[in-house]
Amino acid sequence: MSKLDSPLGLLTAFLLRVPLIFKTILLHGIRLSPVTGKQDLRTELTVAIIRSLIAFTSSPVGKQQKDSLRDPGIKGPMWVSKVTLPRPEDDVQDAVVKAIEDLKVGDETYNLPGVVPVEAEWTGYRSGVGKNAPQPDISEEAKYEELRKESKEDMVILYLHGGAYFLLDPCTHRPVVTQLSKRTGAAVLSVRYRLAPQNPFPAALIDALVAYLSLVSPPPGSLHDPVPPKKIIIAGDSAGGNLSLVLLQTILTLRRVCPIVRFHGRDVPIELPAGVATSSPWCDVTRSMPSVTHNSIYDYLDPPSQNPEIAYRPLAVPEDDVWPVKPPRVDLYANANALLHPLVSPLAGREELWKGAPPIFIAMGEEGLSDEGLILARKMHRVGVPVTVEQFEGMPHCFGMVMMGSPAGRRFYDGTAQFCRDAVAGKLTADTPTSGNVTYVGYKLQHTHEIPLEKAVPLTDDEVDEMLRKSAQWRVEGEKELEQEWLGKAKL
Known part of the structure; x- marks a missing residue:
């Protein structure tokens, strides 16, 4: 995000996305876009650009957080x-x-x-x-x-x-x-x-x-x-x-x-x-x-992995003094057993x-x-x-x-x-x-x-509960494994 704070950073970000912008405009114009009939051009471009910005975010959590807190000032009505x-x-x-x-x-x-x-x-x-x-x-x-x-x-x-x-x-x-x-x-x-x-x-x-x-x-x-x-x-x-x-x-x-x-x-x-x-x-x-996957075509939020080998790993960004935490958690906000x-x-x-x-x-x-x-x-x-x-x-x-x-x-x-x-x-x-x-x-x-x-939503209450239970259980098991790895390193 911080790269967008300077005129050069803004220009660079725009130039990198020129092919994406032209591709989006072309497919929309010839009605071959996968969201045709659901999104107008403004919406489709907004989603595509935000999605691309999020996809390139690989900064440490502390830096992401700091950049997002930058005060734009108070002006206007x-x-x-x-x-x-x-x-x-x-x-x-x-x-x-x-x-x-x-x-x-x-x-x-x-x-x-x-x-x-x-x-x-x-x-x-x-x-x-x-x-x-x-x-x-x-x-x-x-x-x-x-x-x-x-x-x-x-x-x-x-x-x-x-x-x-x-x-x-x-x-x-x-x-x-x-x-x-x-x-x-x-x-x-x-x-x-x-x-x-x-x-x-x-x-x-x-x-x-x-x-x-x-x-x-x-x-x-x-x-x-x-x-x-x-x-x-x-x-x-x-x-x-x-x-x-x-x-x-x-x-x-x-x-x-x-x-x-x-x-x-x-x-x-x-x-x-x-x-x-x-x-x-x-x-x-x-x-x-299911909508996290089914509706991802209209959204800029990528769906989370449903692979238990990946789901329980902490957010995959460079480490800093903010993340990962000690003892380790798989989720930024809460312990896995509290999700x-x-x-x-x-x-x-x-x-x-x-x-x-x-x-x-x-x-x-x-x-x-x-x-x-x-x-x-x-x-x-x-x-x-x-x-x-x-x-x-x-x-x-x-x-x-x-x-x-x-x-x-x-x-x-x-x-x-x-x-x-x-x-x-x-x-x-x-x-x-x-x-x-x-x-x-x-x-x-x-x-x-x-x-x-x-x-x-064509899901019964039992089906919803089972999806929640399964997803949470992956994280609980993964968090226990992370804690064991962390304790093992701490003893060395």
């Missing part, structure tokens, strides 16, 4: 106020541990990461300025006051960014959250949660819960007033969609096992948000479902766990992760959760982020914003019946039709 949410008592970690232990199904293991201050950004839409307008040189408090003047709704969106749990940052998602603020009139709190592999599960979940409780019960010195839970929408994309769903599952679980948490000297009741809105949520960290915990892979949880959940919105493309999102939505609907699902034909992973100005991108943001407004206004509640269908949005938005969730 957005207000950004940077804040640090102070460290609360250890009770927040204790509450998360109670939820993890209550939902355990086996011998899952994890590290206790501790509780830390959490950095975040308040973001809002700034009207009346050009796309290159600089942020005024005023205090963070003054910036917050300005964004609240323009974000006039009493809704707050708690945003959790994507990036496979080890990349990206609130600074990379400012355009995304600004669009949400513009369309909803809400202020957005975008969280800089701790990243793996340095901070594996459940560090990010603890940080997300700290941010949620900070909205409900502001710590001393906060810029914001208390936000009623029914005015909060939790939102996120990809891994941030995963984190949004597992934060909700944590809240649901704590309401049973630990309904009050000590937070900055106050006893704070655990209450549900108005709703959860996700984009291309990563619901299965093992990526075991099917409901707070790691929500797809693996029992459907009963979602009873009583508030409205949930899931948008996705025809992408690698679509099966897991559709199956999870099926589980939710079966227990009465009002879940709204939209799938866009031929669109890749997180298309709303990578193709923001496209017709599908605009439709995605409009749909998400409408869901947020309806949930906060009480037009959608936990008791609202929904159709149980997927709204399938056709190529170029030319048509839509409804597909029952029960028929959207």
Whole structure:
């Protein structure tokens, strides 16, 4: 990624991809492209170029992470106020541990990461300025006051960014959250949660819960007033969609096992948000479902290997002080024996766990992760959760982020914003019946039709569970072998 920071690097990257660009344009023009009728030229080029950039990424994990965190600066029609949410008592970690232990199904293991201050950004839409307008040189408090003047709704969106749990940052998602603020009139709190592999599960979940409780019960010195839970929408994309769903599952679980948490000297009741809105949520960290392969033609995410000889090996990039870790793990985010915990892979949880959940919105493309999102939505609907699902034909992973100005991108943001407004206004509640269908949005938005969730993925629950179990077991066995190799080297 760093090679793209200089004009020479950009030119080199473009020249290397000229043959790919011409090939894509030619095949598309003569209608011999494998995605003809599913993707327009802009979409096909976007997918091809992103896929090629990812394919050439062989840098150490630490370098990939550092490059992805580079701040592009703040300019244009957005207000950004940077804040640090102070460290609360250890009770927040204790509450998360109670939820993890209550939902355990086996011998899952994890590290206790501790509780830390959490950095975040308040973001809002700034009207009346050009796309290159600089942020005024005023205090963070003054910036917050300005964004609240323009974000006039009493809704707050708690945003959790994507990036496979080890990349990206609130600074990379400012355009995304600004669009949400513009369309909803809400202020957005975008969280800089701790990243793996340095901070594996459940560090990010603890940080997300700290941010949620900070909205409900502001710590001393906060810029914001208390936000009623029914005015909060939790939102996120990809891994941030995963984190949004597992934060909700944590809240649901704590309401049973630990309904009050000590937070900055106050006893704070655990209450549900108005709703959860996700984009291309990563619901299965093992990526075991058939769509990871079947839909790879439309996506820039390569399917993972299903060969057990390869699946359990750590990410094959040059070693650095970040990865691989010691003792070794096969997965960046969690221990192999925890990959099917409901707070790691929500797809693996029992459907009963979602009873009583508030409205949930899931948008996705025809992408690698679509099966897991559709199956999870099926589980939710079966227990009465009002879940709204939209799938866009031929669109890749997180298309709303990578193709923001496209017709599908605009439709995605409009749909998400409408869901947020309806949930906060009480037009959608936990008791609202929904159709149980997927709204399938056709190529170029030319048509839509409804597909029952029960028929959207032709897999039974038993087949899904077996795929998850098999994929996780490969990783458990591989991780044990890696640990033995590591211990053997350590004795030498």
